[in-house]
Amino acid sequence: MTLTEENYLKALFHLSLENEEVSVLDLSKSLNIKMPTVNSMVKKLSSKELISYEKYKPLTLTQGGKRAAGLIIRKHRLVEMFLVEHLGFGWDEVHEIAEQIEHIKSQKFFDRIDQLLDFPKVDPHGSPIPDINGEVAVQNYNKLEECLVNQQATFMSVGSSQDSFLKLIDKLNLKLGDKIKVLEIQDFDKTMRVLVNNNSEQTLSQLVATNILVKLNV
Amino acid sequence: MTLTEENYLKALFHLSLENEEVSVLDLSKSLNIKMPTVNSMVKKLSSKELISYEKYKPLTLTQGGKRAAGLIIRKHRLVEMFLVEHLGFGWDEVHEIAEQIEHIKSQKFFDRIDQLLDFPKVDPHGSPIPDINGEVAVQNYNKLEECLVNQQATFMSVGSSQDSFLKLIDKLNLKLGDKIKVLEIQDFDKTMRVLVNNNSEQTLSQLVATNILVKLNV
DNA sequence: AATTTTTGTTAGACTATTCTAACATTATAG
DNA sequence: CTATAATGTTAGAATAGTCTAACAAAAATT
Ligand SMILES: [Mn+2]
Ligand SMILES: [Mn+2]
Ligand SMILES: [Mn+2]
Ligand SMILES: [Mn+2]
Numbered sequence A, B: 001m002t003l004t005e006e007n008y009l010k011a012l013f014h015l016s017l018e019n020e021e022v023s024v025l026d027l028s029k030s031l032n033i034k035m036p037t038v039n040s041m042v043k044k045l046s047s048k049e050l051i052s053y054e055k056y057k058p059l060t061l062t063q064g065g066k067r068a069a070g071l072i073i074r075k076h077r078l079v080e081m082f083l084v085e086h087l088g089f090g091w092d093e094v095h096e097i098a099e100q101i102e103h104i105k106s107q108k109f110f111d112r113i114d115q116l117l118d119f120p121k122v123d124p125h126g127s128p129i130p131d132i133n134g135e136v137a138v139q140n141y142n143k144l145e146e147c148l149v150n151q152q153a154t155f156m157s158v159g160s161s162q163d164s165f166l167k168l169i170d171k172l173n174l175k176l177g178d179k180i181k182v183l184e185i186q187d188f189d190k191t192m193r194v195l196v197n198n199n200s201e202q203t204l205s206q207l208v209a210t211n212i213l214v215k216l217n218v
Numbered sequence C: 001a002a003t004t005t006t007t008g009t010t011a012g013a014c015t016a017t018t019c020t021a022a023c024a025t026t027a028t029a030g
Numbered sequence D: 001c002t003a004t005a006a007t008g009t010t011a012g013a014a015t016a017g018t019c020t021a022a023c024a025a026a027a028a029t030t
Helices: A001-019 A024-031 A036-049 A063-087 A094-101 A107-116 A163-171 A204-209 B003-018 B024-031 B035-047 B063-085 B094-101 B107-116 B163-171 B206-210
Strands: A154-158 A180-185 A192-196 A202-203 A212-216 B152-158 B178-187 B192-196 B201-203 B212-216
Touching: A001 A036, A001 A063, A024 A036, A036 B206, A063 A107, A107 B063, A154 A163, A163 A204, A180 B201, A192 A204, A202 A204, A202 B152, A204 A212, B003 B024, B003 B035, B003 B063, B024 B035, B063 B094, B152 B163, B163 B206, B201 B206, B206 B212
Parallel strands: none
Antiparallel strands: A154 A180, A154 A212, A180 A192, A192 A202, B152 B178, B152 B212, B178 B192, B192 B201
């Protein structure tokens, strides 16, 4: 499989998680590639039995396509973890590099990185690392946005990996694993005041709170 | 620069070290790409001022081409070193992977690997790692083949990175840095009997001895 | 139900990299 | 100094991946 094909599969996989149905246009926007190009690549991947395609119908991955995509995402996330844990990169710097290294052809290379990291289950953004069969564990986290006053929760994952968002979370001194307690929610704009680790107070816009995924503490 | 262009430059660089003049045919053989293809790529790289090209004349790298090639080789060798030192690969397993990773677009990634390795000067095969300007230190080693009986020397580098050669060196229990003393040379076939680290005796064919590069111990 | 908007498809072109076949030049050997 | 061999170049075609322009179908709006 080529680097290009791998990127298409991965994009379709991600879109399929977020949306009920995925259109050619969705894929086109997500890859920043024009629709006719996507159309022909979809046909090609369909002929390889990786995508199920019928004219004018939504796109879906076949079992094989899902597995292939899962395996690429596994490599991507292992690499991100390695870059943070062993090369000292910030979580906002790793995606671009992982986007390239995920296409390296060497099973053993990724196996060794997995081993070096002691078989991590999540990447630096809290996203699950698919297993050796490309299976992704389903995470069932809540958006901090949906929590009520006095709710306590643990910061488990981020809903966006945009640079600016990650940098903001850094600036707010928030890290995965932090305990968050909702102190106050503004009626007007849903801005939240929260207490982090029983320690520092922060104010979060609704947009930020939407992208902070938490596990509720009972 | 594309991955393909980088590979052409690197190949020309290596050939230029080994031979006085490099022809289109040499480059074609070394890359396993047919002559007409090489011919057109050479023209392209010439238009980018990376290769000096005149019809029917030998090929040479421009200053810029040399620098670019040196920088790719730097990445290649840093990666090989990393694979051996941190991921436990054998020196016979790293070339293929480095051949891919050398094309990753991220200065910082390679800088961090350099730092992690504590700024190594040679790769796992004893070849020099070019500096940040792509400059390669000239090594002045002797072939073990050329040593006389009773000569003592230190194993510094290998003249071939062929899998089978590296595996043989492993099997002979030879490692870079080992002290080698020539005990006997067969007149008939130049086979050498040597003493390694004042410890174990080994018999080396002339072909093997040619590819063992040593520093003479006075 | 008709019209407009959105989405999807087809056709045709372009660049990068490769190839084969044919021809040209240079080098080598008698 | 020719004839042959080796090397190099040109021409033309193929594949992968991309694009724009034009047309088609489906969905949304009146
Ligand atoms: Mn990522
Ligand atoms: Mn990618
Ligand atoms: Mn190598
Ligand atoms: Mn390479």
